[in-house]
Amino acid sequence: AQSVTQLDSQVPVFEEAPVELRCNYSSSVSVYLFWYVQYPNQGLQLLLKYLSGSTLVESINGFEAEFNKSQTSFHLRKPSVHISDTAEYFCAALPAAGTYKYIFGTGTRLKVLA
């Protein structure tokens, strides 16, 4: 069975400071990995994904994540956060073959402080 762990339920950080949101996965098969963001009272939207190729993936708004197979991690980072980054972030995994059953972590609430 697959699982996704986000150990930090809340991360407060000051504006313009760097941030890292941690994600670890457990799977006996290859997985694709995703980060989704949920702004208040909205649905989720894709932030970035790793399917194959370069292990470092980037989003259009300055976030990046690195797939680390040996540590089974896919941590999300941003070198300088803005107030507008305040949201909940979900890590998700999808087995690379079969069912289209995504597995989500429990989410990390990022609060950017002025």
Next chain:
Amino acid sequence: NAGVTQTPKFQVLKTGQSMTLQCAQDMNHEYMSWYRQDPGMGLRLIHYSVGAGITDQGEVPNGYNVSRSTTEDFPLRLLSAAPSQTSVYFCASTEQGPPYEQYFGPGTRLTVT
């Protein structure tokens, strides 16, 4: 493109009542899913469908039914609502093959009293 639409946005039910949460997508996606979101528990898969006429159970299917008579629509039925079903419900759709992005609806906030 409207994307994924869900109705209603809010609903209050009494214990034992039934209702249907509607979900529709206009992107011709084969795969559709229903999730519930509860504080501290992330998104949990209720039911999913890999195409018209094909549905399967997810992680937390008890108390919910689904059907998929068309590619566009994927309604979720609560047969006899219970307070434990108080949650925010999201519908999502995905096209077959890469990039495997899920497109989410805006959600339905359900309260069962």
